[in-house]
Amino acid sequence: MLNPLLAKLDSKMRLGPEERGALAALIQNRTHRLPARQDLYVEGDPTSPMIVILDGWACRYDQLADGRRQIVELFLPGDILGHDCLFAERQDHSACSISQLYYAQISRTDLDAAVQQFPALGRALLWDASVAAAIHRQWIRSLGRLSATQRIAHLFCELFYRSARAGLARGTAFDMPMGQRDLGDARGLSAVQVNRTVQLLRSAGLLGWRRRVVEITDLPRLATIAMFRPHYLDVEPAGERLASPSGAAAAPNIRPLPEERDLPLFR
Structure with missing residues (x-):
């Protein structure tokens, strides 16, 4: 179930056996399932560990007072939630499953330890975060001008x-x-x-x-x-x-x- 994440990271920088093993160890025994159309967390909840999507789709969204919803980000297998919430104490948005979801939760302490031991893994995850930021910019362009x-x-x-x-x-x-x-x-x-x-x-x-x-x-x-x-x-x-x-x-x-x-x- 780790393949989508490795496939994505390998498309930019191929990880060695040690980095792959470290990534697999982070995910092992930390997996969860969630039915479709269920919240992972809601706005105001304490910031959760980083979430790696292993199978299924999820999204971040904001719910307006009149009931309308704006999806602000989509997550496919291999994507990671939490790159951009390192220092926040509370969630400023909500997240939910779109389909049945299979995911892993990784504590920041465990992730920091793995990155310190394997810097190549840290560079790969930083690249993934930079692509996520670029997607945000394109979504703003799309909503504003297309x-x-x-x-x-x-x-x-x-x-x-x-x-x-x-x-x-x-x-x-x-x-x-x-x-x-x-x-x-x-x-x-x-x-x-x-x-x-x-x-x-x-x-x-x-x-x-x-x-x-x-x-x-x-x-x-x-x-x-x-x-x-x-x-x-x-x-x-x-x-x-x-x-x-x-x-x-x-x-x-x-x-x-x-x-x-x-x-x-x-x-």
Whole structure:
């Protein structure tokens, strides 16, 4: 169950046997299960140990007084909650499982000891924290400047790359246990807007979504619409190997979506 985290860290800096053993020892006998749609903690709770997601999806969120929810961060297998709460005494947000969750809790004392003994492990975790910060910046950009279609397209692109980096993608398909209401909460959109946008992307031949599996059928064009560049995830663009099937990649012959008309490609 440690594989997604190791796959992600190895995508940047391959850990040696000692670092891998230390990471496995941190997680061993510290694992927990949580059903779907249950809180890990809520705003105001004491700061918890660091949480490593081993299987399933989770999110951080803020609940408004009128009942609306804003998802501020998504966690996939291999992701870590708590990088950014080292000195806080109370949680300033809530976190919950999206699907059934299998996770490990690691005390900061144990983590500090492992990092002091194995500095390469500390560098790998620091890199992971820097990528998480970059994702935050892109989410602010998306919410502040992108259209509804671009917000959803950008999130699909990001989740594909993050799944692939953790070894969880199958070609251009990846598991996604979020519903349309979750997507709306993550992108500041209503359920109606999300449904309309997803149907638009489907009808344009850009993606399929069935039974909690998303398949991106034209990644280059979806990324163009979203103005998505994967560099903030510290990965290389997928390039030609993920181009759309024969006949679907002829962008000049495809009527552009509204969000595409003002992009340089269509000027």
